[in-house]
Amino acid sequence: MSSKEKPTLGGTRIKTRKRNIAAPLDPAAFADAVVQIYVDNAGDLELVAKSIESSDLNFSRYGDTFFEVVFTGGRTQPGTIKPDEGDRHTYSVLDCEPKREAILPSVLYIQKILRRRPFLIKNLENVMRRFLQSLELFEQNERKKLAIFTALTFSQKLSGLPPETVFQSLLKDNLVAKGLVLSFITEFFREYLVDNSLDDLISLLKKGKVEDNLLDIFPSAKRTIEAFSEHFTKEGLVALVQYNEKKVFDVKLKEMKSALMTLISEETEISEVIETVKQRTKDANLPEIEVVRLLWDTIMDAVQWSGKNQQQNANSALRQVKTWAELLNTFCTNGKLELELMYKVQVQCYEDAKLMKLFPEIVRSLYDQDVLAEDTILLWFSKGANPKGRSEKS
Template structure:
């Protein structure tokens, strides 16, 4: 039986993979083409936008060049912000007046372009970063224009523009040392607040991770809370000064709470705790009322609360009050401060379900430990101003108040 031989190929043809042939980058030609659109339309941004829309220019490759033309009227030299050779137009952002009403149309024009080509937002960020990092190369007027433009990009909510990415270059050492970063941010704040609320500005600062680091924009010699307040008060930005003072207060209060929590956990001698709190309160210039509120918060936070056992919670709270009554007494030095402590207890018992029934017990314990005076308790009972849970707590405290009044009559 003969076997058929399998046919074999006489030769093999090797296919070569097609190489991806890319056109060399030619930003100069692209820049000239965009400049020509401006010149053809005499700088009318509406007409320029329409011409760009119908053009076949490669924006995906030359996005940064496109924004350079918008900002300075032409292409910049590679790696710099200096104008390169080639055609230029005189309708750029840096050619106009440093007035928001004049610069706003440019922002709206860019917004229109980005809606059709959202991928260009990264190119805009890169060009803005490059210019801000080189502020020292611009004249004062041009720096002002950049600050106005930057503020308008955020008030107009250009989609995808990241505050952290834009502002990071301003922390460059040379810009900070020369005061250029502070000057830019001051102009930015003032311009931004002309269109938007202070809360919106804080949101921008938070997104840019700058809300706690604004002092970093100050030259070293002026980098202090006093320098901060002096500068921004002078510039009419008092809301920013108040916000910063509040933030600093919160930071110091958090530090003080942390120290006190550690002292309580370590069962430090109460006289040492009192001296430590007094010293920190003096250094941080804390109001007496804030110290009293803070003491109560820390003492209650240190308790190991039971989830369901109400009596156990009562016992824990009363033990804590008794153990640290001397600390509370050292700072409740007036009827006003005692009343503030009662309000603090009232609010906490109202807001925390497990403490709702503890209010009369705690008040009585504080009375027994000489932290709260009889007059303070009666004043709260008769004319207390805080409405949170007041009716419930007044009713719960009524038997104790009756006892106080009867004892007073007997005396």
């Protein structure tokens, strides 16, 4: 026998790697437990919240199921809004009256839960997205409740819910075509504006990436500015109509200015430029006074400035005025429009250092080119209403 004995492991515990054995998923048992909490507290959401907070339920695993119970009173079948087997309660969002005072407690309750378990916001997103994409499966009254709930969610600034989740989920072709999205959004707007300003709503729509395409909530056959104005005026949301009309108007002006800038930079024949402006003015139904303002701004924006050389800048500006005087003359068709042009020139010369001392020369050039009449200049001199740059009289 060898004198060297082999080492032994006697008395030593051999450590083995633990396996990650996952507990079986049991959303039904979880849902029943949450339902029982509602029942035990007779739907008192203050007490329900306290019981939820002190429970050892696995919310990290069954977050979606939890919100199904909150909204519908029990568990829903996977991928649907249909009730699944199991216990149910009658204190859910969809069981209450379609009024803000009835739904607000549920919003505040969820807010309280999320403060203690912020990771659940993702589950709330999942469930809301699924429900909003299934609007056609709800009754009209239930859709109204969801709209009120959603509006109150943002009014109460329920932590972390992205507006994009809500608005982008709604823009499904089949829902839009049936008018369900328009009905939902209208109720949402009306409810949200109870506690918030129009600016707050616009900011929310921007975050939701729908502010620039509000017409997309209308069925394709009614997707017009006129239909938008008619619908929301009828629903009492006149401020929204006015905002949208101004936005559309600003877009038309921007498009026209871009097209005009291109024509000027390409030194297009002035007759062609005039016809283009006339046609765009007619198509967009732009007021004459806005066209005159736009023409002046575009003409000046197209000037090739020469850095800090004041004399060269002055020469460039005056040359530009002379070149496009016929364009201005075509659209300055009366004294009121001529006076508006003078105000535009006056304010720009007052605010732009490159043109600070050029106002008299520009006015004189416009007079020589028959853009401004003598009576208009005299009226401006004696009664001009705009104080900016008044000291620079011609």
